Amino acid sequence: MTVMKKVWDPAVRFFHWSQLLLLAGLWYTGTEGLMEWHQLLAYTLAAVLLARICWGFYGSQTARFSQFAASPRTAIGYLQRPQPVMGHNPASSYMIFALLLLVLLQFISGLMTTDHIFTDGPLVRYVSSETVSLATRWHKLGIDILLVAVVVHIIAAIWHSWRHHNVIMGMLHGKLPTAKDVNVPEPKTGWSFFVLVVLFWLAFYWWQGADLIRMLSYQ
Template identity: 75%
Template sequence: MTTLKKVWDPAVRFFHWSQLLLLIGLWYTGSEGLMDWHQLLAYTLASVLVARLLWGFYGSRSARFSEFAASPKRAWHYFRQPTPVMGHNPASSYMIFALLLLVSLQLISGLMTTDHIFTDGPLVRYVPSDVVSLATRWHKLGIDLIIIASLVHIAAAIWHSWRHHNVIMGMLHGKLSEVESSTVKPLKSSWSYFVLVGVFMLFFYWWQGADLIRMLSY
C-alpha cells in the first residue's frame, strides 16, 4: 500500500492557487477596463504575496527559499534524472523565483502606472514623470511575461505529473507518495501566514481599498 507523505503546508498551497485565480481576475479586469476591481484584486494579491515572501524565510522547511534554491548544475541534473524531493524540485525553483519576481514587479509598477485618462496608481503623484512612464510601459509588458511564464509552468507541471511525480495533485492536498520517509520534515502550522495575509489586507484596505469599495457601490 502506497503511503502519502505531507510535503506542502496549507500556506504554500493557498498561495499557489489563490495567486493563480487572482492573476486570472487581474488579467480580465485589466482587459475589460474594470479598474476599481482590478486595483482591489491587486491589493489582495499583494497581501498574499508579501506574506508568502516572509513565509519563505521562517515557514516550513519545504516552503523556505533556502531549501529549494539550486545551482544551474543541480537543476540540470534533476531535469535529466528526476527524483522525488521534499517540496519544490531544483528545476522548478527557477520558474518559482521568476514568477515571484515578475508578479512583484507587476504589483510595484501598478502603484505608479497611469492611463492618462481615468486611473492613476496611488504613487503616481509622488514620483517623477519618467518613472511613471517607465512603470506604465513595464506594467503593460509585465502581464504578457507573467502569462507566458505561467503557461510554461503549467505545461511543465502537467508533463512532470504525467511522466514522473504527480505534483499537481500534491499541490492540492499537500502530499506525495514517492518521497522517501527519511527526507520528510515536519510542517509548521500555517496560522501565522494567514494572520499576515489578514494584516496586509487590512493595511491595503485602510490605505486604498475603502475608497475603491465606496466607488464600486455608487
Template identity: 90%
Template sequence: MTVMKKVWDPAVRFFHWSQFILLAGLWYTGTEGLMEWHQLLAYTLAAVLLARICWGFYGSQSARFSQFAASPLKALRYLRRPEPVMGHNPASSYMIFALLLLVLLQFVSGLMTTDHIFTDGPLVRYVSSDVVSLATRWHKLGIDILLIAVAVHVVAAVWHSWRHHNVILGMLHGKLSAPKDMGVPTPKAGWSYFILVVLFWLAFYWWQGADLIRMLSY
C-alpha cells in the first residue's frame, strides 16, 4: 500500500520553479538585447542559486547533495529497475549537478563578457583580453548547452512521471507516493534559505543592481 508523503521542502521547490522561470527570462532578454533586464535577472538567479548551494549542505535531508549523489553504477541500476526514492533519484542526480554547474558557469562567464559595443560585464576591466574572449565565447555557447540540458531534464521528468512517480506534481506540493512503512525525514521549513536569497540579492543590488535600475529609468 502506498501513501503520499512530504518529501521536498519549500526551498527546493522554490529554487526549482524560479530557476526555470528566470532561465526563460534570461534567454528572452539576451535574445532581444534587453541587457539591463538580462543582468538584473542574472543577479536574481545567482542569488537563488548560491542560496541553494548552501542549502545543499545543511538543509533538509532530501535537499542535501550527499543524499542524492550517486555512483554511475547505482544510477544505471536505478534506470534498469526504478524503485521508490524519497527525494532525487540516483539517475537524476547527474542532471541536477550538471544544471547547477552550467548555470554557475553561465553566470560567472557573463561577468566577464563583452559585446564590444554597449555592454561589458562588471569584471571585464579586471581580467585579460584572452579571458574576456574565452568567457564571451563560452557565454554564447553555454546558453545553448544549458537549454538543451533543461529540455532533456523536462523530457525525463515527464517520462518518469508517466511511468513511475509524478515528480512534476511532487515539485509543486512537495509530496511523493511511497510504501506506507517507508520512513521519511520531516523536511525543514526553509526560512534560512529564503533569508540567504534576500541577503545574496541585496549584495548583488548593492554591487551592480542600483546602477542597472537607474539605467532602466532613463
C-alpha cells in the first residue's frame, strides 16, 4: 500500500523548473544573437546550478546525491520493475547527473567561447587559442546534446507519469506515492539554498553582470 508523502523540498523543485525555463531562454537568446541577455541568463543559471550542487551535499535527504546515486544493475532492475521510491528513482539518477554535468560544461565552455566578431567570453584573454577553439566548438555542440538530453528527460517523465506515478505533478507540489511503511524524513525548507543562489548571483553580477546590464541600457 502506498500513500502520498512530501519528498521533494522547495530547493529541488525551484532548481528543476528554473533550469528548464533558463535553458529555453539561453537557447532562444543564443539563436537570436542576443548575447548580453544570453550571458545574463547563463550567469543566473550558473548561480542556481552551483547552489544545487552545494545542496546536493547537505540538503534534504532526498536532495542529496548520495541518496539517489545507483549502480547500473539497480537502475536496470528499476526499469524492469518500477515501484514507488523515496525521491528520485535509480534510473532517473543517471539523467540527473548527466544534465548537471552538461549544464556545468556548457557554462564553463561559454566563459572561453568567442564568435570572432562581437562577443568574447570573459576568460578568452587568459587561455590559449587552442583552448578557445576547443571551448567554442564544444559550446556549439554541447547545446544540441543538452537539448536532446532535456527532451529525453521530458519524454521519460511523461511516460513514467502515464504508466506509473505522476512525477511531473510531484515536482510541482513535492509529493510522491511512497510505501506506507517507509519513513520519509521531513524535507528542509531550503532557505539556505536560496541564500546561496542570491550570493552566487551577486558574485556573478559584480564580476560581469553590471557591465552587461550597462551595455543593454545603451541599446
